[in-house]
Structure formats: structure tokens, C-alpha cells
Amino acid sequence: MTLMLRTEGLAKTFTLHLRGGMMLPVLSGIDLEVHAGECVVLSGPSGAGKSTLMRSLYGNYRAEAGRILVRHGGEMVDIASAEPRIVLAVRRETLGYVSQFLRVVPRVSTLDIVADELITRGRDPAAAAVLLSRLNIPRRLHDIPPATFSGGEQQRVNLARGFIAGHPILLLDEPTASLDAENRAVVVEMIREAKQRGTAIVAICHDAEVRDAIADRLFPLTPAREAA
């Protein structure tokens, strides 16, 4: 199986300058490997650093030490040291991320949020409406910006946006947290299909049933000791 993502000695400590320079060690010595077609679920108690690790993989948090190698167009790119425009290119072509909460541009309609992902890649935007409908976002909501949507509806828009482009690597932070059973089943099915296409997936998922359905492997994280 093709190695899609590997971290080597990844570490992250937050320095809180507004708290007198307090150091908050969260991750250290993280060696994670994810292959094509595999779903690895990050596990561990609240505060263990699951979201921090995922954000570091995406380049949203800055790694303090170590490397984050991502297979991008045939070569391994180190997200931890790449220039911003390279990170943006990796995000466009290779690395998708569904955050726990939807963050969108104000005034942009639900359909456009998802269709833009296709248009900016020079592809037919028609698939956007289909995927939204599959996630049970009815057509009458497609023209409305999601700002006024319920939590579950917003999360499904977020998932549609994250899945539509078919990135080879997907990072999913609590993809089913605020969904009902019917929509959870849709998302589980979408994750299965993505794996079959060879997508490498890293997920955070508290729901044991969903986790059992999608995980090939768990990657346990333990909370680092808080130092002064």
C-alpha cells in the first residue's frame, strides 16, 4: 500500500505569552503513518491533542519539531517546513480537512460553497447539488447561506465541501458529532467509498459505533504532562 502521510518526531508545545510565557506541551515524538485506502482514528481523552495533531497535519498549527511528510503529486512534501504557497497547493490538490465546525465566507450560498471547490479545480459543478442532496440538505436550502442553518445542517455542508473534490488524503475532525442516525449512516458510507477509491483518512471520532465502522486502526494519544 502506498504511504500517503508520515510524521517523524512531531512535537507541539504552545507558548502562552499572555500567561507569562507559560508552556503547554501537547504532542511529542509522534510517528504516524497512513497508507492509501486506510482510515486511522486518533483516540485519547479530551485534551490529549487529537485536534492539535490534525491541525498540525493540515498546516493550520505550526509544528514545533519533526516532519510532516505528505505525498503530493508523486513526491513527499514536508508540511512542517514548506512555504505558505506550497502548503496552499497541497491543500488544493492533496489534503482535505473537515473541521469540527463550519467556517465560511459570509453571503455565499450553500450550493456555491460546495460548487466553488469544483469550479476552482476546473471541474463540472453539477456534482455539488447531488452530494448536498445525498447528505439530506434539501434543494430549497441550496440557495441560502448556511449561517442560519442548524448545527447538524452546517456540519453536513462542511462534509459536502470536504468530500466533493476527492482529495487523496482527508482529515476529519468529529465528522458525525452532531448528526442523527440516518445522516451518520450516509457519512459512514461516504467514508467507505472514499477508502475504496484509495483515499487515506485520518479521523477523530468519539462515537464508538461509527469508529468501529470506519477505523482500520486506532492511533492512541495520551495527554502530555502540563509543565509550568
Place this chain on the structure above:
Amino acid sequence: MTLLSARGLSLRFGAIPALVDVDVDLWQGEVLAIVGESGSGKTTLLNVLSGRVTPDAGHVFYRDPHGLEHDVHAMPSPALRTLHRSDWGFVHQDPRQNLRMNVSAGGNVGERLMARGARHYGNIRAEAIDWLTQVEIDASRVDDLPRTFSGGMLQRLQIARTLVTHPRLVFMDEPTGGLDVSVQARLLDLIRTLVARLGIAAVLVTHDIAVARLLAHRIAVMQRGRIVETGLTDQVLDDPQHAYTQLLVSSVLQA
């Protein structure tokens, strides 16, 4: 290759260090936001990058469409003026600084085309109307004077006047400052769409972190004339490293 690159820029106004050893790189199609508190040197940096103010030390290099590099502050002034009319655009916080208030809206847009050599009146007028529509100004206002426009409309007119010549690089100083929040949102939307569609590179000065998050690929944080932190926009805002950036980010509600 970089479009614009500055090295070692310094400038003092008497005892005030407005720029201290500033480096900037801008790539084609990239939007760089300059953020920082009032008086930190943002406007000064924009003016020096665009050749409008000469630094005490340092250089600014611009690469033209033929790949030739120009030392912006060593260029003869006619050449710099030509650059400002063709490859570059400047969007001021106060649109009155850029617009000609005694010339019609259509004339304000068409003038830039004429300055670039367009001569056919019908084409110029058609393109002016097309741009007014793109910035959501009704075509029926084409012959009206700017002084009959609202603040938000003036700003949109300035944007049409600036973008009509398809500049490769646009300098913007607080383009949504002084407008009320709903007008601001619409204008930001417009700038975001146009800049992305035309693939324009931009240096955007703003004190509003939400504006930077919406529009910029990269961000540079200034404090007392220095760039104290720079990087990918969402990384700098979500995981700020420098004490000043942490303070800046923590003092806004939700960006």
C-alpha cells in the same frame, strides 16, 4: 518567481522608526495582508513598496511581464508613472483620493482605459458600463457624478476604476475602512471574487483581522515598524507565535 520583493527597508520620521529592516516577498496571484495596530507602519510600508515614498535604506524589486526586474526606487519617474497606470493599481481608504469628483462615473472608469491607449469611444463606454455592473453599480448611473454616490458606491467605483485595466498587482489601504458593516461585507465579497477571478496579486493593509482572514493567503504582522511574524493566514491567526500577535488575535471576538 516573486512578483515583488523588498529587502532591508528602513525609514524614520524624525525619532519615529516607521520601517525597520523590513523584507517582503509577493508571488503572482498571492494576496498578502499587512496587519498591526495604528501607527505600526502599515501605510508607510505600502507607500514604500509602491514607490510613492522613498525609504532611507533598502530596495524594492518588481518583475514585469517580460521577466525583467526593476529597482522601483531607482526607476525614472515617468517609468514609475507608467507602471502605476498599467501593471499596478492602488485602492485608497478614501476613494476621493483616487476618483475625479468632477468627472462622471463612466468617465472615471473609461479614463484609465484611455490612459492606457484605448481610443474607440463606444468600446470604452461599453467596458465602463460592464465594470460598473461588475461592482454592482446600476448602469443607469454611468453619467452621474461621483458626489451623488454613497460611501460604499464610491469605494466600488474606485475598485472598478482600478481593476478595469487588469493590473497584475494592486495595493489596497484599508479598502473597507469607514464603511458600515453590511456595506463592508458586500464589498469584501466583491474584492474576494474579483481578485481570485482575475488572479491579481495584492498587498492589503488592514487593521481588521477578519478581513485578512477572508481575503489573504499570507499575513504579515507589524509592530513599531517591524514585521514580527509572517506566514500562512490561518496558521498565524489560529496558532500565533509572537507575543504581539497573540495579543492582537486575543483582542478580537471571532475572526
